[in-house]
Amino acid sequence: LDGAAGKAVINMNDETYMNFALDLAVSASGQTSPNPLVGAVIVKNNQIVGMGAHLKAGTPHAEVHAVRMAGDQAQGATAYVTLEPCSHYGRTPPCADLLIESRVDRVVVASVDPNPEVKGRGIEKLKAAGITVEVGVLKEKADKINSFFFHYMKTATPYVTLKAAATLDGKTASYTGSSKWITGERAREDVHLNRMKHDAILIGAGTAAADDPSLNVRLDHAFRQPVRIILDTSLRTSPTAKMLHDKGAPVWIICGSGADEKRKQALEAAGADIIKLQEETITIPVLLGKLGEKNIQSLYVEGGAAVHGSFLDAAAFQELHYYIAPKLIGGKTAFPVFGGRGIALMEEAAELVVESTETLGEDMKITAFPKKG
Numbered sequence: 001l002d003g004a005a006g007k008a009v010i011n012m013n014d015e016t017y018m019n020f021a022l023d024l025a026v027s028a029s030g031q032t033s034p035n036p037l038v039g040a041v042i043v044k045n046n047q048i049v050g051m052g053a054h055l056k057a058g059t060p061h062a063e064v065h066a067v068r069m070a071g072d073q074a075q076g077a078t079a080y081v082t083l084e085p086c087s088h089y090g091r092t093p094p095c096a097d098l099l100i101e102s103r104v105d106r107v108v109v110a111s112v113d114p115n116p117e118v119k120g121r122g123i124e125k126l127k128a129a130g131i132t133v134e135v136g137v138l139k140e141k142a143d144k145i146n147s148f149f150f151h152y153m154k155t156a157t158p159y160v161t162l163k164a165a166a167t168l169d170g171k172t173a174s175y176t177g178s179s180k181w182i183t184g185e186r187a188r189e190d191v192h193l194n195r196m197k198h199d200a201i202l203i204g205a206g207t208a209a210a211d212d213p214s215l216n217v218r219l220d221h222a223f224r225q226p227v228r229i230i231l232d233t234s235l236r237t238s239p240t241a242k243m244l245h246d247k248g249a250p251v252w253i254i255c256g257s258g259a260d261e262k263r264k265q266a267l268e269a270a271g272a273d274i275i276k277l278q279e280e281t282i283t284i285p286v287l288l289g290k291l292g293e294k295n296i297q298s299l300y301v302e303g304g305a306a307v308h309g310s311f312l313d314a315a316a317f318q319e320l321h322y323y324i325a326p327k328l329i330g331g332k333t334a335f336p337v338f339g340g341r342g343i344a345l346m347e348e349a350a351e352l353v354v355e356s357t358e359t360l361g362e363d364m365k366i367t368a369f370p371k372k373g
């Protein structure tokens with residue numbers, strides 16, 4: 001604060017403007033898939049003269065909106081872009097060329113494009129045109145908002161979020177299978193928000209049979225209904241399953257090579273898309289490769305115990321959302337959160353880093369990530 005002048009002189013530096021560009025990027029969260037979230041701000045003489053965000057795949061990129069708004073004010077200005085400007089002709093002309101034509105004299109970039117085909121090309125193009133380029137301002141924060149896109153670009157498989165809801169004593173259903181509900185309204189609303197952020201939701205055949213779930217996003221401002229996926233090796237799912245008849249998002253059922261042809265036809269007649277693997281059984285790496293081929297960049301795995309156990313055994317998840325209700329149900333044969341093989345000795349435990357714990361109504365939510373390496 002500049003006391004003498006008696007007015008707030010906020011030091012507007014590169015990070016301030018990049019944070020604003022990141023806020024713009026995040027405002028389209030969940031809408032841009034399969035494209036990343038991108039924000040752009042154009043500043044001249046400490047005035048924001050242009051700004052924009054990429055809103056939906058196939059529509060103009062963030063830089064296009066910002067340059068259009070800036071008009072000739074872009075000349076001699078600085079452009080802040082949260083992801084390296086594209087240099088290839090996708091569905092819209094390259095933004096690197098647009099920035100060159102707009103005659104900005106400086107470009108500040110947060111994340112470098114992870115796509116091996118274009119990595120660094122946009123930056124090189126700008127430098128070759130005599131533009132000063134600064135890379136890496138708020139890089140960590142910018143990479144994180146595109147963790148789905150970056151993971152998918154690097155691995156060609158979906159970013160996997162495991163979601164579990166358990167009682168305080170770690171059960172997902174009583175010994176009779178009763179589970180409605182463990183968590184309350186507020187926690188379940190958070191689940192629907194997170195469903196909407198992912199390209200697909202996945203459950204196992206056991207959960208499909210036990211709960212006959214809808215697996216849809218029941219929020220009044222829902223702008224997307226993710227694909228619904230059931231892992232069902234032998235196609236035991238009933239053709240009368242609720243989600244096959246609610247005219248909602250597609251239902252894909254993944255089965256093994258030995259699944260009965262008549263069941264396949266009955267489920268297809270009921271509206272399901274059947275994806276039959278070459279293998280007898282479904283392994284997680286094969287499943288993820290197949291979903292990657294079908295452009296699923298992010299996958300929200302809702303259980304049950306066998307499915308969660310298989311992802312844990314394969315160490316094939318990037319994020320965990322663990323909801324805990326302050327309830328105890330006991331029961332030697334009550335349902336655990338993670339089934340599967342599990343580890344033998346504690347030193348083999350999957351170690352996590354807890355990023356946050358939140359209170360949602362009476363429930364708690366732990367967000368955690370597997371420890372790297």
Ligand SMILES: Nc1c(/N=C/[C@@H](O)[C@H](O)[C@H](O)COP(=O)(O)O)[nH]c(=O)[nH]c1=O
Binds near residue numbers: 179181187211216323
């Ligand atoms: N039992 C509970 C859950 N249960 C999770 C799954 O077992 C359910 O089948 C699935 O979420 C139902 O999806 P729907 O039909 O679209 O509502 N999940 C939760 O967060 N809290 C619970 O108390």
